[in-house]
Amino acid sequence: MCVAFGFCFCRPAAGSRGDVAPYTGLGAGLREAGHEVAVAAPGSFAALVREAGLGFRGLPGRPAAAGGADGNRALMRTAAAFVTELGQGFADAVDPRTDLLLLSATTAPLGLHLAEALGVPAIGVFLQPTAPTGDFPPTVLGSRSLGRTGNRLAGRFALRMTDRVYAEAVASLRRRLGLPPLTPAAMRGRREKAHWRVLHGFSTALVPRPSDWRDGLDVTGTWWPYVAPHRRLPAEVEDFLAAGPRPVFVGFGSMAGGQGERLGALVGGALRRAGLRAVVQAGSADLAVDGDGVLNVGDLPHALLFPRVAAVVHHAGAGTTAAALRAGAPSVPVPVTADQPFWAARLAATGAATEPVAFAGLTEERLAGALERVVRQQSYARAASVAARHMATEDGVGAVLKALG
Numbered sequence: 001m002c003v004a005f006g007f008c009f010c011r012p013a014a015g016s017r018g019d020v021a022p023y024t025g026l027g028a029g030l031r032e033a034g035h036e037v038a039v040a041a042p043g044s045f046a047a048l049v050r051e052a053g054l055g056f057r058g059l060p061g062r063p064a065a066a067g068g069a070d071g072n073r074a075l076m077r078t079a080a081a082f083v084t085e086l087g088q089g090f091a092d093a094v095d096p097r098t099d100l101l102l103l104s105a106t107t108a109p110l111g112l113h114l115a116e117a118l119g120v121p122a123i124g125v126f127l128q129p130t131a132p133t134g135d136f137p138p139t140v141l142g143s144r145s146l147g148r149t150g151n152r153l154a155g156r157f158a159l160r161m162t163d164r165v166y167a168e169a170v171a172s173l174r175r176r177l178g179l180p181p182l183t184p185a186a187m188r189g190r191r192e193k194a195h196w197r198v199l200h201g202f203s204t205a206l207v208p209r210p211s212d213w214r215d216g217l218d219v220t221g222t223w224w225p226y227v228a229p230h231r232r233l234p235a236e237v238e239d240f241l242a243a244g245p246r247p248v249f250v251g252f253g254s255m256a257g258g259q260g261e262r263l264g265a266l267v268g269g270a271l272r273r274a275g276l277r278a279v280v281q282a283g284s285a286d287l288a289v290d291g292d293g294v295l296n297v298g299d300l301p302h303a304l305l306f307p308r309v310a311a312v313v314h315h316a317g318a319g320t321t322a323a324a325l326r327a328g329a330p331s332v333p334v335p336v337t338a339d340q341p342f343w344a345a346r347l348a349a350t351g352a353a354t355e356p357v358a359f360a361g362l363t364e365e366r367l368a369g370a371l372e373r374v375v376r377q378q379s380y381a382r383a384a385s386v387a388a389r390h391m392a393t394e395d396g397v398g399a400v401l402k403a404l405g
Contacts, residue, residue: 018253018319020045021225022127022201024052028226029397040093052226057093060085079165087173090114105130109166109184110173112191117177123403124198127318128339131217132156133210140338143345199400203322205390206346221394222322227301240295244277246310248371251281255315255336260286266364273368276375279309311374316344325352328388330380332370334359351383
């Protein structure tokens with residue numbers, strides 16, 4: 001079977017590795033099962049995709065967020081223009097011989113129309129829960145519950161706002177494909193009536209399947225980023241790990257661009273206060289910390305490093321959150337934006353993390369205090385171990401293969 005993935009990011013700025021990396025592991029699993037797999041994603045992720053042995057098809061990358069006095073309206077216009085371009089790029093990227101489309105949350109509102117034109121099935125493969133539920137509010141609204149009715153209403157409102165963003169893109173795409181007009185809301189209604197299949201690649205250790213979801217919405221377990229079997233940590237990392245007590249890991253992924261100098265001073269002070277060694281990852285912030293007992297690194301596979309650390313300080317992206325739990329490492333979540341407050345709160349609710357420290361309120365004192373608690377109070381590590389054992393029972397790739405029949 002020729003399977004095409006359609007992925008792009010749903011964040012307001014440049015997107016990140018965490019938006020694509022989980023699908024490299026899923027794609028590699030499908031390839032090993034005998035499927036021919038191609039991934040459509042922005043060009044900056046070509047090497048990441050090809051390293052997993054998968055075909056690559058380029059998609060437009062998201063432009064920087066628009067500024068200006070009209071704020072949200074400017075952002076909506078920018079997003080609408082981007083998804084219109086994305087739709088055309090997606091149509092160019094998909095091979096007509098494709099037998100199945102697997103669609104991310106960002107590409108699904110476009111890919112369903114491509115599937116209709118090609119006469120092929122499509123399945124959603126989402127990294128976040130997007131269907132309305134009374135169990136929690138939309139992930140972009142953070143973690144504060146609005147009550148069961150309020151949560152559902154907010155979820156429906158979020159879907160209507162998405163329909164508005166995609167309206168022109170869908171109209172343009174359907175004209176190109178020679179399809180009769182159909183609004184995003186009408187397509188969404190059609191797929192809901194048909195119980196369109198959506199598989200969610202996160203763990204029930206973090207988000208149990210909502211009790212009020214319809215049939216066809218399933219939680220499979222996490223899709224882990226591809227790591228080559230021969231991959232090892234660099235020698236300098238191994239030497240540092242062996243030279244003393246387990247360090248903590250500190251990294252903010254694709255967040256905090258341009259704030260490396262401020263963060264470096266803050267993190268360095270917190271580490272000294274807490275008396276801890278650390279592996280510090282540069283990320284988009286270009287974070288670096290001076291001093292003894294600190295190793296500054298670039299990109300490293302979390303699957304190899306996190307089982308070797310005492311705790312993880314991170315931005316609470318979905319992938320990093322899951323990787324810390326999988327390793328049985330307790331966390332200090334420092335959410336910045338988008339769905340990160342949601343995942344930070346979910347992580348804390350497992351008992352495997354301190355209460356989230358919002359990035360905007362991060363100080364040396366707060367970080368040092370959180371680090372001291374998470375390392376010295378064994379309840380966090382015990383809870384992380386419980387979650388890790390739960391996650392080990394899940395087979396995210398196997399669940400997708402089963403769904404493919």
